[in-house]
Amino acid sequence: MKDWQVELLACPFEGAPVEFDGKQLICQECKRAFPVVDDIPSFVVPDLAQVHEEREWEWKQSEMKARNEQAVFYDRLLGLIFLTPFEVKMTINALLGDQKKFVKLIEVGCGTGRMLQHFAKHTDFVVGADLSLESLRRCRERFEKLGLWERTLLVHADASFLPFRNESFDAVASCQMIEHVPSDRMRRRVVAEMARILKRNGRFAISGYHYSLLTRWFGKEGVHKGGIYFFRFTREEFMQLIGANLNVQKLQTIFGYAWLSSGTKV
Numbered sequence: 001m002k003d004w005q006v007e008l009l010a011c012p013f014e015g016a017p018v019e020f021d022g023k024q025l026i027c028q029e030c031k032r033a034f035p036v037v038d039d040i041p042s043f044v045v046p047d048l049a050q051v052h053e054e055r056e057w058e059w060k061q062s063e064m065k066a067r068n069e070q071a072v073f074y075d076r077l078l079g080l081i082f083l084t085p086f087e088v089k090m091t092i093n094a095l096l097g098d099q100k101k102f103v104k105l106i107e108v109g110c111g112t113g114r115m116l117q118h119f120a121k122h123t124d125f126v127v128g129a130d131l132s133l134e135s136l137r138r139c140r141e142r143f144e145k146l147g148l149w150e151r152t153l154l155v156h157a158d159a160s161f162l163p164f165r166n167e168s169f170d171a172v173a174s175c176q177m178i179e180h181v182p183s184d185r186m187r188r189r190v191v192a193e194m195a196r197i198l199k200r201n202g203r204f205a206i207s208g209y210h211y212s213l214l215t216r217w218f219g220k221e222g223v224h225k226g227g228i229y230f231f232r233f234t235r236e237e238f239m240q241l242i243g244a245n246l247n248v249q250k251l252q253t254i255f256g257y258a259w260l261s262s263g264t265k266v
């Protein structure tokens with residue numbers, strides 16, 4: 001692993017620095033070891049079960065399994081093909097605000113890189129975190145083909161326990177990930193974690209399912225095929241969730257399908 005990559009990382013349990021011994025990353029505090037698979041450090045370790053309630057951890061395991069199975073065909077899902085160009089444009093505009101470019105940008109829940117490949121054009125260094133190792137492998141292949149791999153770090157991580165040092169990034173993006181986090185407590189942790197790793201005055205863009213006239217027929221809370229939990233937010237719920245740790249300057253809806261919040265960390 002490269003120095004700039006190791007310098008961003010921290011133990012997801014107590015936030016201490018980690019050191020690379022050529023094979024794995026070792027926490028300097030609790031001495032836990034985190035494997036590095038295909039240049040992708042993995043912080044999704046069995047000990048994470050201890051910091052979750054049983055049901056929360058079960059849902060996350062179920063999502064991990066579904067995402068790993070989906071990784072091969074995810075990019076071809078019909079809805080995504082139509083929506084992606086609009087979503088990309090809206091999200092990048094919201095994230096940039098009046099900025100021209102970022103130095104270090106992270107997407108939490110990058111999956112196979114559907115959005116991350118576009119974010120990469122607006123930053124020097126690109127970081128993607130995801131709960132599915134298979135999706136990250138697909139993302140790596142894509143980034144190698146695009147010639148982006150040299151300035152990219154992909155990390156296997158749980159969004160509620162992000163393995164990054166405080167104030168490491170000047171931009172944080174997350175696209176329709178937070179609705180799959182299986183409890184209000186864990187969703188709040190995700191936003192707090194995203195705020196923690198963001199620098200002061202850093203920009204964010206976070207989107208999540210919109211409970212609207214269009215989507216209400218699909219339910220407020222439930223389970224997608226394959227075992228993926230979801231929750232749809234009203235305007236108040238979404239504002240309250242994101243606004244608890246971040247300064248929301250703009251809230252838009254992506255065709256009544258998702259909320260898109262953006263702003264800065266104060």
Ligand SMILES: [Zn+2]
Nearest residue numbers: 011013027030
């Ligand atoms: Zn540790």
